[in-house]
Amino acid sequence: MKARIDQIVRKRRGLADVSERGLDVASIRIGRSGSAELHLADPRVRLDHAVIEGGDGRYEIRAFGDAIILVDGQPNSVGVLRPGTRVSIGPYELRIGEPPEGFDLMISVELVQPFDAETAAELTDEMREISRHLPGRRLVAWALSAVILAMFLALPVIAALSPGVREATKAFRPLAVWNSGPIANVHRPIADNCAACHAKAFVQVENTQCLACHAATRQHADPRIVDLSGLRCESCHKEHNGQKLATRTDDGFCAGCHANIAGVAPKTTLAAVGAFATGHPEFRPTVVTDAAGPAFARVSLDAKPAESSNLRFPHDKHLKREGLRTATGVVTLTCANCHTPDPSGMTMLPVRMEAQCGTCHTLGFERRFPDWTVPHGEPDRVRRTIAGLYSQIALAERREIDRAQPMRQRPGDVTPEERIQREGDRAWVEARTEEAMATTFGAGGCGFCHVTEKTPEGWTVKPVHVARLFMEKARFNHARHTTTGCGECHAAQTSSSSADVMLPGIATCRGCHGGDKPEVGKVASTCLSCHAFHTHAVHIGSAEMTK
Amino acid sequence: MHESFLTYRGFLFLKVAGAVGLLALALYMGHAPMEAPNGGTWLGYGLGTVSALLIFWLAWFGVRKRRYGGVKPLRGWLSAHVYLGSALLVLGTLHTGFQFGWNVHTLAYGLMLLVIASGIFGTVAYTRLPRLVTENRRRQTLEAMVAEISSLDREARQAAMSLDDTVNARVAEASERLQLGGSLWRILSGREPACRTAACVSYLEGLASKGSLGPEEGAILSTLVRLLYRKRELLQRARLDLRYQALLDIWLHIHIPATVLLIVALIVHVVAVFFFW
Numbered sequence: 001m002k003a004r005i006d007q008i009v010r011k012r013r014g015l016a017d018v019s020e021r022g023l024d025v026a027s028i029r030i031g032r033s034g035s036a037e038l039h040l041a042d043p044r045v046r047l048d049h050a051v052i053e054g055g056d057g058r059y060e061i062r063a064f065g066d067a068i069i070l071v072d073g074q075p076n077s078v079g080v081l082r083p084g085t086r087v088s089i090g091p092y093e094l095r096i097g098e099p100p101e102g103f104d105l106m107i108s109v110e111l112v113q114p115f116d117a118e119t120a121a122e123l124t125d126e127m128r129e130i131s132r133h134l135p136g137r138r139l140v141a142w143a144l145s146a147v148i149l150a151m152f153l154a155l156p157v158i159a160a161l162s163p164g165v166r167e168a169t170k171a172f173r174p175l176a177v178w179n180s181g182p183i184a185n186v187h188r189p190i191a192d193n194c195a196a197c198h199a200k201a202f203v204q205v206e207n208t209q210c211l212a213c214h215a216a217t218r219q220h221a222d223p224r225i226v227d228l229s230g231l232r233c234e235s236c237h238k239e240h241n242g243q244k245l246a247t248r249t250d251d252g253f254c255a256g257c258h259a260n261i262a263g264v265a266p267k268t269t270l271a272a273v274g275a276f277a278t279g280h281p282e283f284r285p286t287v288v289t290d291a292a293g294p295a296f297a298r299v300s301l302d303a304k305p306a307e308s309s310n311l312r313f314p315h316d317k318h319l320k321r322e323g324l325r326t327a328t329g330v331v332t333l334t335c336a337n338c339h340t341p342d343p344s345g346m347t348m349l350p351v352r353m354e355a356q357c358g359t360c361h362t363l364g365f366e367r368r369f370p371d372w373t374v375p376h377g378e379p380d381r382v383r384r385t386i387a388g389l390y391s392q393i394a395l396a397e398r399r400e401i402d403r404a405q406p407m408r409q410r411p412g413d414v415t416p417e418e419r420i421q422r423e424g425d426r427a428w429v430e431a432r433t434e435e436a437m438a439t440t441f442g443a444g445g446c447g448f449c450h451v452t453e454k455t456p457e458g459w460t461v462k463p464v465h466v467a468r469l470f471m472e473k474a475r476f477n478h479a480r481h482t483t484t485g486c487g488e489c490h491a492a493q494t495s496s497s498s499a500d501v502m503l504p505g506i507a508t509c510r511g512c513h514g515g516d517k518p519e520v521g522k523v524a525s526t527c528l529s530c531h532a533f534h535t536h537a538v539h540i541g542s543a544e545m546t547k
Numbered sequence: 548m549h550e551s552f553l554t555y556r557g558f559l560f561l562k563v564a565g566a567v568g569l570l571a572l573a574l575y576m577g578h579a580p581m582e583a584p585n586g587g588t589w590l591g592y593g594l595g596t597v598s599a600l601l602i603f604w605l606a607w608f609g610v611r612k613r614r615y616g617g618v619k620p621l622r623g624w625l626s627a628h629v630y631l632g633s634a635l636l637v638l639g640t641l642h643t644g645f646q647f648g649w650n651v652h653t654l655a656y657g658l659m660l661l662v663i664a665s666g667i668f669g670t671v672a673y674t675r676l677p678r679l680v681t682e683n684r685r686r687q688t689l690e691a692m693v694a695e696i697s698s699l700d701r702e703a704r705q706a707a708m709s710l711d712d713t714v715n716a717r718v719a720e721a722s723e724r725l726q727l728g729g730s731l732w733r734i735l736s737g738r739e740p741a742c743r744t745a746a747c748v749s750y751l752e753g754l755a756s757k758g759s760l761g762p763e764e765g766a767i768l769s770t771l772v773r774l775l776y777r778k779r780e781l782l783q784r785a786r787l788d789l790r791y792q793a794l795l796d797i798w799l800h801i802h803i804p805a806t807v808l809l810i811v812a813l814i815v816h817v818v819a820v821f822f823f824w
């Protein structure tokens with residue numbers, strides 16, 4: 001096919017510039033592509049838009065794929081080309097004319113809708129520019145910066161420096177925005193008064209602020225041994241970290257001195273103590289080493305201390321699993337039958353003869369009169385009680401005689417017969433009493449539990465001494481260990497002697513407690529879990545604690 | 548071979564940032580202050596100082612990248628900015644000791660999170676979107692798409708001339724009430740639920756399926772539908788293009804103002820902490 005193509009470029013004022021060329025090809029491909037025979041350089045034209053094919057005076061234009069062409073104003077995908085046919089391809093118009101001599105086809109091409117790239121670019125740039133939907137970046141930054149500076153810097157600073165402003169803005173609590181964390185519960189009454197602690201700007205809280213309230217607090221250590229005067233309270237007591245005032249309680253804090261206590265205080269009797277889990281020595285309970293004194297001493301459980309209490313009490317006999325035969329049947333005792341916690345839960349109340357032992361062990365002395373019992377206590381009172389019973393018996397016999405011989409004497413007169421009888425009664429009472437005293441204080445009576453002795457003055461019971469508190473240096477609270485059975489710590493079931501000190505060793509405690517950094521499965525326990533921080537009698541405010 | 552800022556020098560800054568983050572984490576794990584972990588312990592002060600210096604250095608990138616004339620490309624700087632900025636997330640968070648409240652300290656932390664989050668968004672956008680943009684454009688610029696849409700409009704209106712008034716009105720409406728761009732939300736969604744062109748296409752499809760038109764009119768209708776299919780496709784691509792462009796831009800509209808605010812809040816935070824020491 002031989003085709004002539006005139007490309008018309010319309011200039012201003014309607015002048016047209018025509019460039020002519022001839023083609024001799026099998027088909028004319030039309031498109032944006034540079035390799036197209038009819039190259040239409042406009043973005044609205046497809047790369048391969050359409051093709052003209054045919055021969056022998058019949059030519060057709062056919063659109064590629066779904067590309068669109070208008071043939072004589074009608075959208076179509078195929079069109080026959082005759083002289084006068086107009087084909088629109090995007091912004092171009094192809095007009096078919098009479099083919100000149102030597103040509104099969106005559107096509108004039110004109111861009112009828114020029115692509116205004118500038119306008120399109122302006123349009124799309126505007127669409128793309130998302131900042132027109134947003135407030136300016138600078139404006140946002142400056143405006144919000146001003147808000148932050150006003151609310152979080154200016155207002156708090158002014159409130160901090162001027163009590164007047166602080167009072168006026170009290171309801172807004174302008175300084176609250178500086179608070180780095182919750183105030184400890186004990187300090188909540190002064191929580192809104194920052195100046196109570198933060199007296200000077202850009203200066204760390206000083207001890208004087210603490211001592212304004214805490215002057216009566218006692219020295220944390222004997223100032224003659226340990227000098228704490230250079231320390232800041234705040235270095236150990238941290239605020240703004242929650243409900244509880246953070247206090248230094250780690251093992252290392254105590255062990256710092258106590259692991260080598262002799263180096264700090266050469267005359268000390270304290271043992272060196274490190275961390276609970278690894279460096280704590282075996283417990284040294286205070287036991288009665290000699291009841292006669294009595295003498296007390298701290299003896300390590302390793303040394304198997306024996307308590308000299310002047311009391312005989314075998315726990316094993318009382319805790320027989322099969323029970324005890326008593327007047328009211330078989331009774332199985334438990335620890336709680338005799339041991340009652342004190343109201344604080346810390347220790348056990350003392351065991352009393354009347355309340356605990358007395359339910360089984362009566363203090364009778366005369367088989368014929370089981371109701372007559374002696375009081376538990378002073379030997380003199382025991383003797384008077386016994387003598388009283390026998391005197392009553394003697395007097396009862398005299399009343400029998402009186403009833404047989406009617407009264408004929410003035411009161412107070414004593415006949416020789418009567419005197420003889422009274423002498424006899426007194427001797428009888430005396431003899432019976434002595435007998436009963438020996439029984440009562442003997443091995444089957446008081447001596448069953450106590451150490452008794454007969455002296456020229458009479459029977460005596462050696463005073464009982466038991467440690468009121470075995471661990472004087474520590475706090476052990478029974479109430480906090482109620483989930484643990486008594487037998488897990490106290491080997492009462494197998495203790496046959498009251499000399500046994502039935503305290504658990506430190507290994508038992510370590511079964512559950514693991515120091516300040518416990519291994520998995522153990523309770524964290526610091527030195528202060530069991531020991532009170534040493535406080536010295538001198539008040540903090542009185543020494544050179546103030547910086 | 549092209550080396551992206553992410554892979555710069557064999558992930559050098561990823562390694563540096565990872566090491567810094569792990570070191571901070573290890574120190575934090577081993578740190579047992581008497582009180583709860585917080586910004587006021589020695590580690591807290593340390594992490595806070597390093598974080599604050601890092602924030603100023605990262606912000607300096609914004610100034611640095613606006614300076615032209617440097618010989619060295621900024622790829623290394625950007626790589627360090629991205630990775631060390633991510634490490635700041637670890638350092639800053641550990642500095643808080645996980646103590647938060649309604650105060651200037653948590654405000655500074657929140658702004659830091661906002662800056663880091665928008666930065667991560669930007670990094671992801673710059674890594675993923677350019678390929679999607681290219682795919683979506685199919686070697687056609689947005690300008691070309693808009694021009695072709697308007698040319699399609701003209702052709703469609705012309706094609707609709709010989710069809711009945713309802714069809715004409717629909718086609719005219721699709722051209723006159725063409726919606727491209729619009730509100731920020733619209734642009735970011737990349738969709739146009741009330742697209743007249745799409746509505747017109749469904750209407751014409753319905754009309755064609757009825758088959759009530761004669762052969763000539765039917766042929767015109769099918770061409771018209773093809774014209775509008777093309778227009779609808781171009782519109783979808785143009786909207787997607789706008790969406791991608793918006794996503795590539797929007798994070799900076801947060802990243803930069805939030806950085807300014809972070810620096811302000813950071814300074815206030817430091818002043819407040821030492822004012823009431």
